[in-house]
Amino acid sequence: xxxxxxxxxxxxxxxxxxxxxxxxxxxxxxxxxxxxxxxxxxxxxxxxxxxxxxxxxxxxxxxxxxxxxxxxxxxxxxxxxxxxxxxxxxxxxxxxxxxxxxxxxxxxxxxxxxxxxxxxxxxxxxxxxxxxxxxxxxxxxxxxxxxxxxxxxxxxxxxxxxxxxxxxxxxxxxxxxxxxxxxxxxxxxxxxxxxxxxxxxxxxxxxxxxxxxxxxxxxxxxxxxxxxxxxxxxxxxxxxxxxxxxxxxxxxxxxxxxxxxxxxxxxxxxxxxxxxxxxxxxxxxxxxxxxxxxxxxxxxxxxxxxxxxxxxxxxxxxxxxxxxxxxxxxxxxxxxxxxxxxxxxxxxxxxxxxxxxxxxxxxxxxxxxxxxxxxxxxxxxxxxxxxxxxxxxxxxxxxxxxxxxxxxxxxxxxxxxxxxxxxxxxxxxxxxxxxxxxxxxxxxxxxxxxxxxxxxxxxxxxxxxxxxxxxxxxxxxxxxxxxxxxxxxxxxxxxxxxxxxxxxxxxxxxxxxxxxxxxxxxxxxxxxxxxxxxxxxxxxxxxxxxxxxxxxxxxxxxxxxxxxxxx
Numbered sequence: 001x002x003x004x005x006x007x008x009x010x011x012x013x014x015x016x017x018x019x020x021x022x023x024x025x026x027x028x029x030x031x032x033x034x035x036x037x038x039x040x041x042x043x044x045x046x047x048x049x050x051x052x053x054x055x056x057x058x059x060x061x062x063x064x065x066x067x068x069x070x071x072x073x074x075x076x077x078x079x080x081x082x083x084x085x086x087x088x089x090x091x092x093x094x095x096x097x098x099x100x101x102x103x104x105x106x107x108x109x110x111x112x113x114x115x116x117x118x119x120x121x122x123x124x125x126x127x128x129x130x131x132x133x134x135x136x137x138x139x140x141x142x143x144x145x146x147x148x149x150x151x152x153x154x155x156x157x158x159x160x161x162x163x164x165x166x167x168x169x170x171x172x173x174x175x176x177x178x179x180x181x182x183x184x185x186x187x188x189x190x191x192x193x194x195x196x197x198x199x200x201x202x203x204x205x206x207x208x209x210x211x212x213x214x215x216x217x218x219x220x221x222x223x224x225x226x227x228x229x230x231x232x233x234x235x236x237x238x239x240x241x242x243x244x245x246x247x248x249x250x251x252x253x254x255x256x257x258x259x260x261x262x263x264x265x266x267x268x269x270x271x272x273x274x275x276x277x278x279x280x281x282x283x284x285x286x287x288x289x290x291x292x293x294x295x296x297x298x299x300x301x302x303x304x305x306x307x308x309x310x311x312x313x314x315x316x317x318x319x320x321x322x323x324x325x326x327x328x329x330x331x332x333x334x335x336x337x338x339x340x341x342x343x344x345x346x347x348x349x350x351x352x353x354x355x356x357x358x359x360x361x362x363x364x365x366x367x368x369x370x371x372x373x374x375x376x377x378x379x380x381x382x383x384x385x386x387x388x389x390x391x392x393x394x395x396x397x398x399x400x401x402x403x404x405x406x407x408x409x410x411x412x413x414x415x416x417x418x419x420x421x422x423x424x425x426x427x428x429x430x431x432x433x434x435x436x437x438x439x440x441x442x443x444x445x446x447x448x449x450x451x452x453x454x455x456x457x458x459x460x461x462x463x464x465x466x467x468x469x470x471x472x473x474x475x476x477x478x479x480x481x482x483x484x485x486x487x488x489x490x491x492x493x494x495x496x497x498x499x500x501x502x503x504x505x506x507x508x509x510x511x512x513x514x515x516x517x518x519x520x521x522x523x524x525x526x527x528x529x530x531x532x533x534x535x536x537x538x539x540x541x542x543x544x545x546x547x548x549x550x551x552x553x554x555x556x557x558x559x560x561x562x563x564x565x566x567x
Contacts, residue, residue: 015066019051021318022311023297026082028092030115032056034301035069035092036310037113040078042318046100048074050113053310053322055303058337061322073120075111076100078156079134083146085173090115093146093173098134098156112176129179130169132157137197139204141226144174147204149224152193164211166191168224187231189222194245198256200278202226207258207276208244215243215264218274221281238283241274248300250307252327253343254278259309259325262296269294269315273325290332292323302327305339 025039034053040046052067059065077097085093092113108122109132136151148169154162166189168182189195195209195216204224209216218241221234247261247270256276262269271294275284298312298319307325312318324333327341 015051015068018320019049019066019311020047021320022047022049023295023313023318024078025299025311026080026094027299027301027310028082028084029055029301029303030084030090030092032303033115034303034308034310035082035113035115036299037074037082037092037094038077038080038097039297039311046076046078048076050074053308055306055308055336056338058335060335061324062334064322064336070118071120073122074113076104077134079136079152081136081138081148083138083140083173085140085144085146085176086112086114087174091173093171093176095138095146095148095171096130096133096136096151096157098152098154099158100156102155102158110176123176125176126178128181130167130181131159131165133165135193136165137195137206139197139199140173141199141204142202143226144172145226146171146173147197147199147224147226149189149197149204149206150192150195150209164191164193182229185231187233189216189231192216194247194261196247196249196258198249198251199226200251200254200256205256205278207249207256208247208261210245210264213264215245218243218283221276234281236276236281236283239274239285240283241272241285242270244270246296248298248309250300250302252302252341257300257302257307257327259300259307260295260298260312266296266313269296269313271295273330286330288325288330288332290334292321292332293319295319302341303338305341306333306336308336 020041022039022041026037028035028037032055034055036049036051036053038046038048048071050069050071052069053059053064054067075094075097077094077099080094080097082092082094085091092115094111094113096109108124110123110125110129112121112123113119114121130148131153133151133153134156137149139147141147148171150167151165152162153159153165166184168184168188170180170182171178189206189209190211192206192209192211196207198205198207202225204226206222206224208218219236221236223232223234224230225232241258242263244261244263246266247258249256249258251257254277256278258274258276259272260270271291273286273288275286276282277284292309293314295309295312295314299310301308301310305326305328307327309323309325311320311322324336325331326333326339328339
């Protein structure tokens with residue numbers, strides 16, 4: 001028994017407890033709802049029940065919210081096929097099926113259910129329709145053609161003889177105007193039932209099934225080219241699953257996922273999952289967790305990244321439950337949560353509104369992914385701007401270095417061309433004093449002549465030694481508080497001295513150039529070009545106090561490197 005109440009929003013009874021067990025039913029996904037039709041239940045009773053499951057929102061498989069729909073006018077069949085169709089893909093197209101009343105077998109074998117108004121209809125088509133059958137396969141092609149293959153004709157279809165068919169039929173489900181028969185070719189899959197058909201890249205792929213008490217090999221995969229109208233046979237490799245019938249199949253990103261099924265006698269039921277890559281014709285067998293009971297005669301519907309398995313025969317008993325397999329983690333879940341299915345190229349697609357269990361489940365990008373897309377876009381823009389800024393910085397720095405604007409004064413014994421005398425002299429300098437010989441050069445190219453900077457405790461000293469790109473001179477006296485002489489660089493009206501990475505000093509020519517010129521004028525004219533110091537020159541000493549701050553900033557005691565940058 002089932003309990004129900006009227007949902008004022010939906011206008012239909014919502015079933016709050018489990019449905020009756022069933023198998024041999026059909027499932028069709030339309031606009032985020034799966035419609036389950038017919039089948040048989042305990043005691044081999046045929047049912048016409050039509051129920052709907054909303055897959056646009058989460059639910060628990062322990063108590064899904066079923067919606068009972070009006071089944072007045074619905075066919076009482078088993079082993080029928082059902083696909084979506086109509087001009088707006090909002091109708092269910094039902095074909096064939098076995099019946100429990102021979103009198104009804106001669107009636108129409110094609111029905112439609114309009115999901116927008118809940119109306120059933122049995123369209124009358126011209127002569128040339130396929131004979132009634134069940135346990136066949138049906139799939140929808142890209143152009144809206146329903147393809148019917150194989151099937152069983154026997155007493156349940158009103159025929160006293162048992163015939164397994166091998167014919168192929170097509171019907172445009174948008175117009176439902178006429179059937180098209182295709183000739184049986186020598187390389188066709190042959191007569192079979194309990195198989196599956198799936199559409200991938202405009203080909204209908206037939207897997208498994210039974211014929212004349214023989215199971216088909218799962219390594220032999222037949223594909224019908226919907227455009228060329230020819231069959232081709234492919235030999236699959238890899239982890240080939242056991243031969244079976246009454247299994248289910250769904251398509252995800254050019255891969256066909258099969259589940260369940262049984263052997264020829266229904267003695268051995270299967271509960272494994274196998275995946276066929278149609279680009280390489282390779283089988284793989286993912287390991288699943290929390291696997292439900294083995295089953296046959298069930299349905300599987302792919303909704304995003306979740307495969308929803310419903311009902312089925314589990315042996316002597318049947319099932320009334322639904323099960324959720326996440327095809328990304330291969331976990332069987334208790335709670336259903338809508339989840340998008342990534343494509344092979346990692347783009348994200350949502351649940352396709354109108355689809356079929358055997359139709360490739362692709363669609364437009366999900367709105368749910370919009371925040372992630374925006375975030376990734378912002379990060380990408382920031383990274384791009386950062387790369388551009390870093391590149392510009394490196395280019396400017398290189399140009400400054402190449403022009404000689406970025407110079408470094410280093411102990412000359414670190415210079416590859418330092419003379420033995422200069423190296424020895426530098427090594428004798430106490431730690432409290434700067435090196436005697438400095439090399440003023442580009443940081444990455446130290447092969448320049450040195451400039452000697454003397455540290456005379458009693459008098460200022462003149463810079464001596466070979467010329468450098470810029471002349472370095474010394475000026476100042478040795479005092480207890482300032483043990484190092486200052487350094488003056490001539491030839492540049494404005495320079496920036498960076499003692500280390502954290503200290504830089506800017507010298508404005510308006511403030512300091514006159515002072516430097518005064519020092520040079522009083523220092524004399526002998527020696528190297530540039531700054532001069534002329535012994536105990538009174539005028540020079542008088543200027544000492546005026547340039548004390550300059551002298552202290554230019555060179556700091558005990559520093560081993562002086563960076564000179566020309567702005």
